[in-house]
Amino acid sequence: EDQVTQSPEALRLQEGESSSLNCSYTVSGLRGLFWYRQDPGKGPEFLFTLYSAGEEKEKERLKATLTKKESFLHITAPKPEDSATYLCAVQHSGAGSYQLTFGKGTKLSVIP
Amino acid sequence: DTAVSQTPKYLVTQMGNDKSIKCEQNLGHDTMYWYKQDSKKFLKIMFSYNNKELIINETVPNRFSPKSPDKAHLNLHINSLELGDSAVYFCASSRKTSSGANVLTFGAGSRLTVL
Numbered sequence: 001e002d003q004v005t006q007s008p009e010a011l012r013l014q015e016g017e018s019s020s021l022n023c024s025y026t027v028s029g030l031r032g033l034f035w036y037r038q039d040p041g042k043g044p045e046f047l048f049t050l051y052s053a054g055e056e057k058e059k060e061r062l063k064a065t066l067t068k069k070e071s072f073l074h075i076t077a078p079k080p081e082d083s084a085t086y087l088c089a090v091q092h093s094g095a096g097s098y099q100l101t102f103g104k105g106t107k108l109s110v111i112p
Numbered sequence: 113d114t115a116v117s118q119t120p121k122y123l124v125t126q127m128g129n130d131k132s133i134k135c136e137q138n139l140g141h142d143t144m145y146w147y148k149q150d151s152k153k154f155l156k157i158m159f160s161y162n163n164k165e166l167i168i169n170e171t172v173p174n175r176f177s178p179k180s181p182d183k184a185h186l187n188l189h190i191n192s193l194e195l196g197d198s199a200v201y202f203c204a205s206s207r208k209t210s211s212g213a214n215v216l217t218f219g220a221g222s223r224l225t226v227l
Binding site: 031032034038041042043044045046049051085087091093097098099100101102104105 | 215
């Protein structure tokens with residue numbers, strides 16, 4: 001069974017204070033690892049897909065990296081508008097695979 | 113234009129009632145989903161349809177019945193509502209990347225409160 005564990009559960013940063021969120025996963029063959037952002041009262045919004053160990057993707061102040069066991073979402077010089085819950089999910093590579101398994105998320109608060 | 117739209121956004125009802133949530137996507141995706149997000153914000157898959165065919169049916173009480181009249185619509189009907197059904201229900205649709213990964217687009221959610 002696919003498993004995703006995210007840490008920490010919550011993170012408070014001062015504006016400009018860089019940090020990383022962790023996503024550890026167990027999957028029977030990785031088809032893709034996904035990062036989503038969820039704002040209060042809204043649905044998750046897609047950020048990145050990573051496919052294989054060593055891959056990196058960037059978007060503004062966010063950079064996602066992937067190893068064989070975990071992924072990191074690095075946030076450089078965060079701003080208050082980066083405050084949200086960040087969700088990690090995996091999709092296994094089995095035949096007919098459609099399902100994403102989500103972690104419980106990291107709630108990020110960036111204080112001005 | 114809203115890509116994945118759900119109605120209603122809020123639903124407050126009594127135990128034992130029957131209710132429905134509707135979902136429509138205008139992205140041209142073949143696959144649609146229902147996810148449940150509990151009070152601890154954990155997102156869990158309930159159902160998935162691909163081109164109107166049920167492909168994922170997780171361990172969900174049979175009081176929950178999805179229906180897909182066409183590939184752009186996926187509705188969720190819930191019979192005999194219980195207190196534990198209170199949650200936010202998200203509809204999503206997905207496209208496959210060239211690598212076969214499913215990129216989901218979510219609706220804004222429907223918050224169900226059972227009293």
